[in-house]
Amino acid sequence: MSDAALHLPRTNASAWQARPFHRQYLMRQANNLFDFFESASINPAGGFHELSDDGEPLSPQNPIRQIHVTTRMIHCSAIGSLIGRPGSDEVVDHGMRYLWEKHRDPQHGGYVWSLDDDGHADASKQAYGHAFVLLAASSAKLVGHPLADQVIADVTNIIDTRFWDDKVGAVRDEFGNDWRQISTYRGQNSNMHMTEALMAAYEATGNKRYLDKAKRIADLIIRRNAMKLDFRVAEHFHEDWRVDQDFAGSEMFRPSGTTPGHALEWSRLLFQLFVLTRKEHSWMPEAARSLFRQAIELGWDKKHGGFFYTLDWNNQPIMREKLWWPVAEAIGAAGFIGAHDKDEFFQVWYRKLWDFAENHVIDHERGGWLSELKEDLTPTSRLFVGKPDIYHALQACLIPLYPAGGSLTHGIMQADHVKTLGH
16 A cells, blocks of 8 residues: 555545535536526516426416515526626616616605515515615626616615614614504514625625624624523514514514524624624634534434424424525535634534435425425425525525635635636
């Protein structure tokens, strides 16, 4: 036996992300998602259709366009443009025009939650939706869309003047169309996605005010609350930002108890924020690791696999269904954190999560990812009908392929810049 052979690794322990086959697999899965969603989602009357399991419009006659569907498709199509997917720029343009011309409320300002072909709408103004407007416009700016700057300026003004509560460093959740108060609810979900959007806006514009807001939200939701709750992320709060453990609202957007998927999502976003802030907040990386580990420990079904959707405050499952997006977010988190932390725990779980997605969640026959599974992993549709959107799954496929120095769009541009310098 040669000396070189004696030094070969004894186990299959090296990172999958560095392996050519795995990288091809990830890009192939991303392309499959674009094939399923991109052209089928376009509504010729404006905006985007939500799709059935077979990739057909769920409501072809007078469909409702929700703002997070519009904006997520813009964001993902911008990602498609950045990686060189033909056709993506037209989809970005289709979405941006609908966002500016239809979702935007020219009378009262802000962006309405949903509308249909007849202009009837849920005209409430939701922080969750405005976070995705900022994310979409920031991504559109990176691909040079002509509306991007004015949408960024417009939605930033709305966030600053209507949603932002400077006393606590977070956003209020919802108002009526004329900005009257319709509830005193305060939630982490809108603030988590606002953190994501603020980081993207900082990367797109260089304006540090966005990053300052992101840091304040993370401090409130994670350092001052989740860390004291044994790294469980509180979803709901009273108006004065006391945790409300008894809240029970919409199972889709405001479920009771805790949601392991959000802890996984926060773990990546928090580590991303740590990197973007030049590693100035030493509490962030350890908190990110702990959020990931705790979500695995409490949320992963050790018998069947997959993450329970919600847990009670005694860490017992409430909703035992397994949704696609926590698995996708866990993959992104394991990939991002694992790029910085060489603890094999993150590599082991990265592989285990992709095994689960490949064998149970990816719909190899029809395309896309199955949105919901029962506890025993058979498909169901209790919360979600059809294939909701491309956003979570696409990012799971692409985050591991690019430098973990910020958001996915930033990573794509960073990789392209390095290649350009190399030539």
